[in-house]
Amino acid sequence: DGGITQSPKYLFRKEGQNVTLSCEQNLNHDAMYWYRQDPGQGLRLIYYSQIVNDFQKGDIAEGYSVSREKKESFPLTVTSAQKNPTAFYLCASSIDVQPQHFGDGTRLSIL
């Protein structure tokens, strides 16, 4: 079945540590996205990529980094510069202009 796989499902970060969230899709979509979801808030865009080797900052990119070396993969690194990383992170992909298919998310917490 085609879809988006996010791993791990739960992740814990220590003070000063960088952590990487994985996102893989087998839908052959060009565009991929990372969103952050906090209780009581709508999804906020962190980064997006329209094509391999290209990505753009979203509304809340500070403290995060991404890469897009392969069409199928769009990993997100939460750096130590992100002071409030506790949230639910969602990866999405699409064939055109807006996110359509979502993964099941990664819940990140601080140790």
Added chain:
Amino acid sequence: KQEVTQIPAALSVPEGENLVLNCSFTDSAIYNLQWFRQDPGKGLTSLLLIQSSQREQTSGRLNASLDKSSGRSTLYIAASQPGDSATYLCAASPWGYQKVTFGTGTKLQVIP
């Protein structure tokens, strides 16, 4: 800047009831309006997408309408079932790329 509001934040109804979920947006210059469903601890599943030129879309027991002039969209669920319990989010897309604005969602509980 587009703002999308969903009221109420939570709704509880008995099984079998017909219900309406509301979505309001401030900028009527939208490309489309999409409704998603999110189960606890899961990602979003697209339910219905209404293009700006359309007034409504239907899928099974779901009907979504769009009134750009008033900045409103509604999601109608007929004959609700316990399996409909989830959070429903709407998202407004402008004419552009990746700048979708999501509402905060309405958490629906259908009581058997």
